[in-house]
Amino acid sequence: MPELPALFEAAVDAVMPQQMLPERMQLHDGILSIDDKRYDLERYGRLYLCGAGKAALPMAEACEGILGARIAGGVIVTPEAERPLRYCRYVHGTHPIPSEESIAAAEQLMAQFGAAEEGELILFLLSGGTSALIEKPQPPVTLDAMAETTRLLLENGCSIGETNSVRKHLSMIKGGRLAQMTKATVVVLVVSDVIGDDLETIGSAPLYCDRSTYAGVTAMLKEKGLFERLPATARGVLAAGEAGTMPETPTAPLPHVTHLMIGSNKQALEAAAACGVEHGRDVRIIETPIQGDVAEAAEAFCRRFEMLPPGTLLLQGGETTVTVSGNGKGGRNQHFALHCLKRLKTNIGYDIICAGTDGIDGNSDAAGARISDALYRQCTPEEIDDALVRFDSNTFFSGKEALIKTGYTGTNVMDVVIAYKGEDNG
Numbered sequence: 001m002p003e004l005p006a007l008f009e010a011a012v013d014a015v016m017p018q019q020m021l022p023e024r025m026q027l028h029d030g031i032l033s034i035d036d037k038r039y040d041l042e043r044y045g046r047l048y049l050c051g052a053g054k055a056a057l058p059m060a061e062a063c064e065g066i067l068g069a070r071i072a073g074g075v076i077v078t079p080e081a082e083r084p085l086r087y088c089r090y091v092h093g094t095h096p097i098p099s100e101e102s103i104a105a106a107e108q109l110m111a112q113f114g115a116a117e118e119g120e121l122i123l124f125l126l127s128g129g130t131s132a133l134i135e136k137p138q139p140p141v142t143l144d145a146m147a148e149t150t151r152l153l154l155e156n157g158c159s160i161g162e163t164n165s166v167r168k169h170l171s172m173i174k175g176g177r178l179a180q181m182t183k184a185t186v187v188v189l190v191v192s193d194v195i196g197d198d199l200e201t202i203g204s205a206p207l208y209c210d211r212s213t214y215a216g217v218t219a220m221l222k223e224k225g226l227f228e229r230l231p232a233t234a235r236g237v238l239a240a241g242e243a244g245t246m247p248e249t250p251t252a253p254l255p256h257v258t259h260l261m262i263g264s265n266k267q268a269l270e271a272a273a274a275c276g277v278e279h280g281r282d283v284r285i286i287e288t289p290i291q292g293d294v295a296e297a298a299e300a301f302c303r304r305f306e307m308l309p310p311g312t313l314l315l316q317g318g319e320t321t322v323t324v325s326g327n328g329k330g331g332r333n334q335h336f337a338l339h340c341l342k343r344l345k346t347n348i349g350y351d352i353i354c355a356g357t358d359g360i361d362g363n364s365d366a367a368g369a370r371i372s373d374a375l376y377r378q379c380t381p382e383e384i385d386d387a388l389v390r391f392d393s394n395t396f397f398s399g400k401e402a403l404i405k406t407g408y409t410g411t412n413v414m415d416v417v418i419a420y421k422g423e424d425n426g
Contacts, residue, residue: 004351004352004353004370004418004420005353005370005404006275007272007275007276007313007353007418008272008353008355008404008416008418010271010272010274010275011268011269011271011272011357011416011418012268012357012406012409012411013271014267014268014270014271015191015263015264015267015268015271015357015411015413016058016409016410016411017055017058017059017061017062017191017263017410017411018058018061018062020062020191020262020263020267021059021062021063021066021189021262022062022065022066024262025063025066025189026066027041027066027067027070030042032067034187034189034260035260037187037258037260039121039187041070041121043119044119044120044121044185045117045119045120046072046073046116046120046121047067047070047071047072047120047121047122047123048071048072048073048074048112048116048120048121048122048123048184049063049064049067049071049073049074049076049087049088049122049123049125050074050075050076050088050109050112050113050122050123050124050125051074051075051076051077051124051125051126051127052076052077052078052093052105052109052125052126052127052129052130052133052134052203052206053077053078053125053126053127053128053129053130053133053191053203053412054078054079054080054095054127054128054129054193054358054408054410054411054412055125055127055128055191055263055410055411055412056076056077056078056125056127056130056133057076057078057080057083057085057090057410058410058411059125059127059189059191060074060076060085060088060125061083061085063123063125064085064086064087064088067087067123068087069087071087071088072087073087073088073089073112074087074088074089074112074122075088075089075091075105075108075109075112076088076089076090076091076125077091077092077093077105077108077109077130077133077134078090078091078092078093078133079092079093079094079095079129079133079408080408080410089108091104091105091108092105093105093132093133093134094132094133095129095132095133096129096132096150096154097132097147097150097151098132098133098135098143098146098147098150099143099147100143102132102133102134102135102143103135103136103137103143105133105134106134106135106136106172106173107136109134109173109178110136110172110173110178110181113178113179113181113182113184114181114182116182116183116184117183117184118183118184119184119185120184120185121184121185121186121187122182122184122185122186122187123187123189124186124187124188124189124207125188125189126188126189126190126191126202126203126206126207127190127191127193127202127203127263127411127412128191128192128193128194128202128203128358128412128413128414129193129203129358129412130202130203130204130206131163131164131167131174131203131204132150134173134206135167135171135173136171136172136173137170137171137172138169138170138171138172138237138246140233140236140237141170141231141233141234141237142231142233144231145231145232145233145234146167146170146171146234148230148231149166149167149170149230149231149234150163150167152226152229152230153166153226155323155324156224156226156323156324157224157293157321157322157323158224158226158321159291159321160193160194160201160319161194161198161200161201162220164201164204164205165210165212165216165217165220166217166221167204168204168205168210168212168249169212169214169217169237169238169241169249170234170237170238171204173206174204174205174206174210174249175204175205175206175208175209175210175212175249175250176205176206176207176208176209176210176249176250176254177206177249177250178206178207179206179207179208179250179254179256179257180250180254182256183256184256185256185258186207186256186257186258187257187258187260188207188208188257188258188259188260189260189262190202190259190260190261190262190263191262191263191264191411191412191413192261192263192264192265192413192414193319193358193412193413193414194319194414195289195291195318195319195414196289197261197264199259200212207254207257207259208253208257208259209249209250209251209252209253209254210248210249210250210251211251212249213241213248214238214241214242214246214248215242217238218238218239218242221238263411263413264413265289265317265318265357265413265414265415265416266317267413268317268357268413268416269285269315269316269317269416270285272315272416272418273285273313273315276313276315281311281312281313281420282309282311282312282313283312283313283315284308284312284313284314284315285315285316286301286304286314286315286316288316289316289317289318289319289414290316290317290318290319290320290336290415290417291318291319291320291321292320292321293320293321293323294320294321294322294332294335294336294339295339297318297320297336298320298336298339298340298343299339299343301316301336301340301417301419302340302343302344305344305350305419305421306344306347306348308421309421310349310421310422310423310424311421311422312420312421313418313419313420313421314417314418314419314420314421315416315417315418315419316416316417317413317414317415317416317417318414318415319332319414319415320332320335320336320415322335322362322391324391325391326389326390326391326392327390327391328387328390328391328392328393328394328395329362329363329364329392329393329394329395330361330362330363330364330391330392330393330394330395331356331360331361331362331363331364331366331368331393331394332356332361332362332415333354333355333356333361333362333367333368333369333415334354334361334362334364334366334368334369334393334394334397334403335362335388335391335393336354336415336417337352337354337368337369337370337371337393337397338369338371338384338387338388338393338396338397339388340352340354340371341371341375341376341384342381342384342385342388344371344373344376345373345376346373346376346377346425347373347424347425348373348421348422348423348424348425349372349373349421349422349423349424349425350371350372350373350419350420350421350422351370351371351372351419351420351422352370352371352372352417352418352419352420353368353369353370353404353416353417353418353419354368354369354371354415354416354417355367355368355369355404355406355415355416356368356412356414356415357409357411357412357413357414357415357416358408358409358411358412359406359407359408359409360408362394364394364403365405365407366394366397366398366403366404366405367404367405367406367409368403368404368415369393369397369402369403369404370402370403370404371402373422373425375400375402378400379396379400383396384396
């Protein structure tokens with residue numbers, strides 16, 4: 001049986017752009033093939049390579065290796081440290097809160113899309129993190145107001161879909177609005193970081209459509225008691241949109257834009273499962289994604305895990321929500337792991353990893369945490385409860401040397417939980 005970190009590594013490796021793109025995209029005699037799609041590059045005046053997200057830089061590097069000098073230019077926005085690109089401009093953006101760099105990045109993408117002409121081709125690389133990395137607020141919304149809105153939503157249990165629906169309606173670039181800025185043909189290669197691989201949600205859908213409305217967004221915020229807590233400029237834009245004095249985001253996919261899914265959480269789980277099967281383990285994948293409140297999701301996972309026979313590997317992927325009330329350090333994966341540790345105690349033997357495939361969990365520098373019945377014996381119930389109340393899972397696990405640290409991985413397909421069931425200790 002391989003160590004659980006090896007299974008997590010297999011999951012991440014399977015959705016790395018350097019692994020995925022050469023398998024899915026080839027160039028032969030001027031014909032670009034992406035899965036079953038074919039693009040005759042001789043028919044297009046120019047090919048531009050653009051993109052944004054946590055996986056954008058390695059995706060761009062892989063594309064440059066395939067397309068080479070066929071690329072006439074482009075803009076790649078990433079939170080990573082700069083690495084040289086041969087044919088595109090590297091642009092830095094910030095995550096999870098947008099900054100002036102994010103605005104500058106959005107403006108460069110907007111300019112590139114505006115310059116591309118009908119009959120030309122834009123290959124766009126889209127992955128998680130795009131929502132913060134590129135931002136151009138609707139006037140009079142300021143960057144500070146957008147950042148404060150984002151923090152408010154993330155810290156009060158809003159799902160990624162709910163968060164992005166708000167950001168789309170406060171932005172000039174999200175919810176399909178970037179796609180409206182060009183007449184060029186656009187092909188979007190997508191690495192999904194959302195449950196259900198919903199194109200309306202990934203990266204706040206700069207090139208897709210948006211079924212949410214100003215009225216719906218406002219109603220959701222009021223129901224959660226958040227509308228009046230928004231900055232005044234954000235409330236003003238939402239009110240103007242609801243009154244019909246600002247245009248809605250496009251409600252249907254634009255005919256000149258095609259989206260192709262190339263990376264997902266399912267692929268990561270299947271790779272981890274294959275690794276486990278290769279070593280003779282009984283592996284089970286929970287098809288229903290982890291989602292919703294982190295405490296409830298952890299409780300449900302543990303109940304299912306406890307019912308398994310010894311020697312079983314249980315895998316599940318997804319993304320929970322956390323309503324933060326403390327000022328500690330951590331993220332949803334570490335908080336999920338801490339809830340599991342509290343529930344499982346030492347009743348059974350177990351070894352569990354909860355980690356984000358992007359390598360960064362919440363406001364920490366860890367991807368997640370690893371727990372076990374042996375770890376529980378090193379702590380007290382009071383320690384666990386205190387860390388949960390203060391939302392300080394990172395400090396707790398750091399003191400136990402139980403953090404999973406990878407740094408930015410260069411991909412992002414949400415989170416994975418890999419759990420091995422040992423013997424009953426009862």
